[in-house]
Amino acid sequence: MTPARAVLIGVSLIAAQDATWVFEELVREFCNVEIAAIAVERIQGYADLEPEADEETRPEVQLEQDWPQHGVVEFQDFSVAYRPGLPLVLRDVTLSTFPGEKVAIVGRTGSGKSSLSQSLFRIMEANTGRIVIDGRNLASLGLQDVRSRITILPQDAFIFDGSVRENVDPLNTASDSEIWAALDAAQLKEVVQNLPDKLEEPIKGVLSAGQIFMLQKN
Structure with missing residues (x-):
């Protein structure tokens, strides 16, 4: 080379x-x-x-502090779609539930069962008709008032990272006595009292799935 x-x-x-x-x-x-x-x-x-509706209820509506007190839920000719331009997933639904009733909504996948619960929280807004709870049209209320006063229990137990206190009172508006009362109602007071840091104990790995469900329920 x-x-x-x-x-x-x-x-x-x-x-x-x-x-x-x-x-x-x-x-x-x-x-x-x-x-x-x-x-x-x-x-x-x-x-x-599209921006969501107002967070706060307009002053002229004068929403009661204890709303909803009775829990009468009415769907009145209610129709809703996932997005504008798509077919209606619920069409002209009319039903009423009364205090103390347990109502089961059944149907095949895609029949609109989840859409009913999402509509209660105004995650999906009505195309036509309305939802009335204790005489109040949900469309006239602010999102914060609607979503903070109605509870949904998911199928799978879920908790936030953080302490027992932060999971029971995420908005930090309750006193210690109110938190302990809530834990007592969930039959978890003794469990939390036996934790080293009690209300400040990190909740991950402390409670079973059943106990987490009871915490959510109460």
Whole structure:
């Protein structure tokens, strides 16, 4: 092999190594651009969402402090769709439930069972008709009043990261005596009293699934 050929081979190998590095950087930048494009798409999606209704109930509505007191729920010719332009998932639903009643809604997948509960929290807004609880049209109330005064129990027990106190009183509005009363109603007072830090004890891994469900229920 002549010296000139050896030099040419060496230069070619160095150039090949540089080309590999350039290709790796090019692939990496393409991946970064793709990730950034997804982020932009999500931001655009949020920007295109219609704003929710007002958080606070208008003063002229004069909502009672103890609403809902009785729990009479009425769906009046209620229809709703997932989004504007899509077919109705619930059409002209009319039903009433009364205090103390236990009502089961059954149906196949996609028949609108979950949509009923989402509509109670105004996660889905009515296309036509209305929902009335204890004489109050939910559409006339602020989202905070509606969602803070109605409780939903999910099928799977769920708790937040944090202490017992933070899970029982996430808004930090209750006194210690009220928190202990809630734990007593859930039959968990003795369990929490035996924890090293009591109300400040991290709740993860402390309660069983059944106990978590009881905590949610109360």
